[in-house]
Amino acid sequence: MIHYILMSLAFIIDFILQAMFPTTFDMSQMFFVPSVSFCVMVLTIRKLDTLDSYIFCVFFGFVYDFLYTDFIFFHAGVFAITCIVVKLWTKHVNNSVLENILICISTLFFKEAIIYCYMTVSNQTSIGINEWLTNHIFLTILVNSILVTFIVFLTYFRDDYLLQRESKIRKEEKLPWMH
Amino acid sequence: MKIKRVQDEVKRFTRFQKIMISIICVFMLLGTITLVNGSNKVSGFVYNFFSLTKYSLIDHPVKTITDFSKQLAGFQDVYDENDELRAIIASQDMKNAELNALQSDVNELTELMDLTSYATYQTLYASVIASDASVWSQTITINKGSEDGIGEDMAVMTNLGLIGKVTKVYKNTSEVKLLTSENQDVSVSIKVQIDEDTYTTGILQNYNQDKNAYMVQIYDANVKLEAGMDIITSGSGGVFPSGIMVGKIENVENLYDSKGIIVTVKPSAEFNAFSYVAVAYLEE
Numbered sequence: 001m002i003h004y005i006l007m008s009l010a011f012i013i014d015f016i017l018q019a020m021f022p023t024t025f026d027m028s029q030m031f032f033v034p035s036v037s038f039c040v041m042v043l044t045i046r047k048l049d050t051l052d053s054y055i056f057c058v059f060f061g062f063v064y065d066f067l068y069t070d071f072i073f074f075h076a077g078v079f080a081i082t083c084i085v086v087k088l089w090t091k092h093v094n095n096s097v098l099e100n101i102l103i104c105i106s107t108l109f110f111k112e113a114i115i116y117c118y119m120t121v122s123n124q125t126s127i128g129i130n131e132w133l134t135n136h137i138f139l140t141i142l143v144n145s146i147l148v149t150f151i152v153f154l155t156y157f158r159d160d161y162l163l164q165r166e167s168k169i170r171k172e173e174k175l176p177w178m179h
Numbered sequence: 180m181k182i183k184r185v186q187d188e189v190k191r192f193t194r195f196q197k198i199m200i201s202i203i204c205v206f207m208l209l210g211t212i213t214l215v216n217g218s219n220k221v222s223g224f225v226y227n228f229f230s231l232t233k234y235s236l237i238d239h240p241v242k243t244i245t246d247f248s249k250q251l252a253g254f255q256d257v258y259d260e261n262d263e264l265r266a267i268i269a270s271q272d273m274k275n276a277e278l279n280a281l282q283s284d285v286n287e288l289t290e291l292m293d294l295t296s297y298a299t300y301q302t303l304y305a306s307v308i309a310s311d312a313s314v315w316s317q318t319i320t321i322n323k324g325s326e327d328g329i330g331e332d333m334a335v336m337t338n339l340g341l342i343g344k345v346t347k348v349y350k351n352t353s354e355v356k357l358l359t360s361e362n363q364d365v366s367v368s369i370k371v372q373i374d375e376d377t378y379t380t381g382i383l384q385n386y387n388q389d390k391n392a393y394m395v396q397i398y399d400a401n402v403k404l405e406a407g408m409d410i411i412t413s414g415s416g417g418v419f420p421s422g423i424m425v426g427k428i429e430n431v432e433n434l435y436d437s438k439g440i441i442v443t444v445k446p447s448a449e450f451n452a453f454s455y456v457a458v459a460y461l462e463e
Contacts, residue, residue, distance in 0.1 A: 001195070012237065015233060015237045015238070016237055016241055018238075018310075019237055019238040019241035019242055019245075020241055020245055022310070022454075023310045023311065023314055024314075024450065024451040025310075025314060025317055025357055025359050025450040025451070026359070026391065026449070026450040026451050028391040029451055031314070033314070051192075051196065052196065055196060055199045055200060055203065056199075058203055059199055059202065059203055059206075062203065062206040062207075062210070065210070066206070066209075066210075066225065066226070066229075067226075067229050067233075068311065069311050069315070069316050071315075071316060072210040072213055072214055073207075073210055073214075076206075115315065119315055124315065124360075125315065125388055126387055126388050126389045127388040127389055128389055131388075131389065136314075
């Protein structure tokens with residue numbers, strides 16, 4: 001449950017950032033897409049088991065589709081693919097700050113690349129790869145990598161809280177076979 | 180041997196997982212219905228409620244604070260601007276009188292010729308309360324809906340020119356598809372003023388994000404077009420009113436074909452950020 005609460009908080013942070021830095025629809029200008037919620041999602045699914053991760057990703061994919069964009073089922077699918085990649089990669093990565101930042105930024109790039117490929121293939125954009133990298137990706141990665149640093153520490157707090165809660169429950173637990 | 184199933188031994192899903200899967204199923208059902216039938220009452224209500232709540236609780240307070248800090252920083256600029264505006268307002272009465280005289284001439288002539296005028300339109304002002312965060316869908320949401328008289332296909336503009344059209348209408352909000360979207364399902368009829376009395380017509384086909392310009396097809400291949408000429412809506416087709424600024428010709432590429440000339444047009448409206456828009460509708 002706490003994962004869902006943290007994710008909702010991340011959505012609110014995204015909304016605030018979006019209100020502070022309004023979206024530009026002029027593709028020739030540099031802009032960034034606040035992706036705090038996405039980064040929180042990546043860091044959360046690392047901790048969850050497989051089924052919970054997929055449920056978490058698809059649920060927030062649908063929330064993203066319904067509330068944020070005009071494409072239904074699209075982000076639910078993209079987030080599910082992202083989940084597969086993170087689950088595969090997470091086996092080979094530790095839990096250090098740097099590695100967490102790296103996994104967030106790489107996954108963010110991967111997600112944006114999938115969306116760009118889909119938009120190009122479905123003829124919804126004719127923007128070139130150079131313009132996409134310069135105007136869309138550069139600032140998105142740069143600003144989000146600063147934000148991710150705070151998010152990583154926030155998830156550490158969450159994990160500590162979860163550990164403490166678990167140890168408290170274990171302490172209070174009375175196992176009948178021990179008596 | 181009879182195997183007894185131990186209670187809670189093997190549970191496929193926990194209670195929380197079951198709840199979440201049910202919610203996802205509801206989302207999928209709602210999404211399928213929306214995809215098949217377009218927007219429905221449930222999705223409209225949810226979108227309406229969410230957009231207005233988000234705008235009231237987050238966007239509006241944040242915008243007020245950022246605007247206030249900006250205004251405080253540019254206080255001297257506002258003072259100078261105020262002086263300039265006073266001078267402009269002083270000359271406004273004369274221009275209004277001139278405009279009224281011309282408008283009455285137009286009305287008289289239109290009535291005399293028994294024509295339906297697409298040049299006279301009313302505007303309804305609205306605030307932009309949401310926009311697609313990832314930019315790809317090129318849609319914005321405004322705080323006026325069917326209750327305010329907004330209808331589908333109405334033209335939406337800023338003070339600089341045409342920006343899009345209303346695609347979905349809910350009770351208190353509406354979605355606007357911007358002209359910068361490449362998969363436009365609407366073509367805008369336009370005209371270009373060649374000289375004082377001559378116009379040539381054409382159609383705005385789409386927006387090229389790579390060139391940051393509209394691609395406009397001019398029907399008459401023999402007409403001489405130059406960079407800098409104004410492109411305005413023609414009103415033919417009856418979807419958009421006439422006389423709304425679209426942009427200026429940037430480049431005539433001399434791509435002559437049997438259907439005319441293709442020109443690239445620089446949009447007059449700025450698409451970086453807009454908080455307020457006007458919805459134009461034809462007078463009944």
